[in-house]
Amino acid sequence: MSLSVKHGVAIVVAGEAGQGIQTIESILTMVLKRSGYHVFATKEYMSRIRGGSNSTLIRVGHERTPAHVDRIDVLVPLDDNALEHLASRISRETMIIGERENLQTLHDLLDIPFSGLAEKAGGKIYANTVAIAALLGILEGELNLLEEYLSDRFEKKGKSIVKGNLEAARLGFQAGRELRSSGKTSFDLKKNPETANDILISGGAAVALGAISGGCNFISSYPMSPGTAVLNFMAHHDSQFGIVVEQAEDEIAAVNMALGAWYAGARAMVTTSGGGFALMEEGVSLAGITESPLVVHVGQRPGPATGMATRTEQGDLDLVLHSGHGEFPRIVYAPGSVEEAFQLTRRAFNEADRYQVPVFVLTDQYFIDSYCSVPALDTGTADIEDHTVRTLADYKRYAFTEEGISPRGIPGFGEGLVCVNSHEHTEEGHITEKIQMRNRMMEKRMGKLDPIVRDSVPPTLIGPEKYRVLVICWGSNYHIVAEAVSLLGKDDIAVLHFSQVFPLPPETNELLERAESTIVVENNYTGQFARLLKAYAGLDTGHSIRQYNGRPFCFEALAKKILRLARKGDRK
């Protein structure tokens, strides 16, 4: 079990918040992609605006490897603290590149005077450009693509800034090339010209674009990391797509606004994290009885309460699953890739509209903040499914129908009146406490679960059809688990990833029963998904691997654990 060139080069840039790590990340990944490499980037950061110690991991290679890894091949520390911060991940093989001036304590440093070269180019502000270009030189990226990118990006700032950046790029690139030709660094990376046409997209942008593609034209939320990324994205495109974007006074207002918007015919979404979602619960319950569509994006982060604001966890599955008082159906998606985030968020709007239930898109900080190169998204000719009706004068919002779903009207569209109610109600939407009506309304609402199950997104099986061990995961762990298992290279271990976690897709039982033993991998303490499988599929899931330290799994370490449990065999 060792890493080959297949796993690419793992570069980490680390330093204080405010030192420009994100700029380095965004420019370098784009130029590397355009140069013909697949890239993946993920950051980890502290909950502070300046100072501290943050880092970004960039994986570069000729294969798609969009998963977090602990290993560091090339480290670019911008200060001494970065070394201490990453100590556990630095090995003897780690190549450290930086400027001697800032890293006095280090012995085997590959010294590139970023600031010195920047001064030559016109000022210290170009130091990050030097660093980017140096890395590009080491990895045999294309200088002209960097030049093009810099010219575009800094055009608005004026000619002298562009000129300085270009000169800094030239000097940095040269320094990188020299390191390479001196034999101190050599990575045999093959290029794949097709990546030039790929897009570079973050999990957050994928959710937002999926929403827009699904017809979202209203978003109300209250800022909370990491949910805010989606809100920001939508805000930047409000005029372009005709989206009402509102920062509500709190999450309670946000979710009620979304319900009001759906009622009036918009397609609305809220985006938040577990802490904010906790406040939205009464609104979810209101969606339940009013049979209002609702799309909720929850970007999980570690709790309880404020927990770790900028870290990751899969700790809110139970919250989402059980949110709201009373009983009513819901759908919960947990995308595993950016493509899925796009497709499932788009689907969420159609499903919410079709079944008139809340639909959740459950992601996490790791997923939202990571990004990678993927072939262009399929924006689809698949049109928005509009399930609303033009009302007639005798319209009843909660009419009993054969299919079990009451046609949904919009006030002002047609001659009818649309009356919705948080109380148990009659077909007309007026309060009732009659036993028979309560029973029928409950049965109508709960009855939607059957068609929802039939309409499920099936889990993805990766690996051999005939497996002895099944490694089960959900949400953002898709690529990490897949890469871990592929690293093992065993022909009797397969991965089963769920991107619809509730209701469970109908094929679940059969797929799980075929395995001699199962291992459920999730980022929480209590094994929420394993419990869900047990509660809803009656399956005794055997082994589990859980991590709740606020960090994503690292696939190498995960592979070792999977191997150990796989050898143990049977599920008790």
Place this chain on the structure above:
Amino acid sequence: MKESRFDIESAEISWCPGCGNFFILEALKGTFEILRLDPVELVIVSGIGQAGKTPHYLKCNMFNGLHGRSLPLATAVKAANPRQTVIAQGGDGDMYGEGGNHLLHAIRRNPDITVIVHNNMVYGLTKGQASPTSARGFTTGLQVHGVASEPFNPLAMAISLNASFVARTFAGDREGTSRVLAAAIRHRGFALVDILQPCVTFNKVNTYQWFKDRIQPIPHFHDPSDRIKALELAFMTETLPVGVLFVNEDKLTFEEFLPVYDSSDEPLYNRGVNRVELQKVIDLLR
């Protein structure tokens, strides 16, 4: 009672005989007639409480939501379809207690909605606890030693936040209430109408007579654009001025500020997704 297009056959009204809410219901119908509204273009959003039941007794579009939450709902309904006339309705507990934070921010946001508060200075539906507007010392089955808190002054609060329309009426004065409500609904922007409403069952202090002894029409010469004078009226406690206290015509409404309506007030349900633009955004990621 005159027949109205807003009468609803099936309504079985569950208010106590003699309740002030009946007058408000009649005043509302009168107002809608004055404004020649069509039930189809009217949305009444309410919370929970006796007052919150009002839209059930009217023929119109209705969203009877949760306790205290009618304002975010109403704001969004208007923002998703500016062509609708949107009213939010509730009691003093609903609007000033559970929904207090939303009221503050709805005033700041200034959506073009009318907010009608049935202010009976008590919780009716939950059987007589104090409300935010109950007087100090008011005793109830729960406030056994009398209310300790300062009563909430909705008018002074709204005026100090520069609300765009602030008025008070008395439920017993049906005509006056109708007139003010009509002005409030016509007003472009957030309009707060606090209606003094006797609760004959749980409030034995603030009775019809008690209100009649204290209300005083706002003098004709009052200039509603004068914020300081309006505040002075709002601070009066010996007498209770009724009528329009404050109007600020100059504020942009929430919907007017949204870029979505820059060129058209087409409701959101009539708009599609611009796939060409979507492709452009995706192409920029290359």
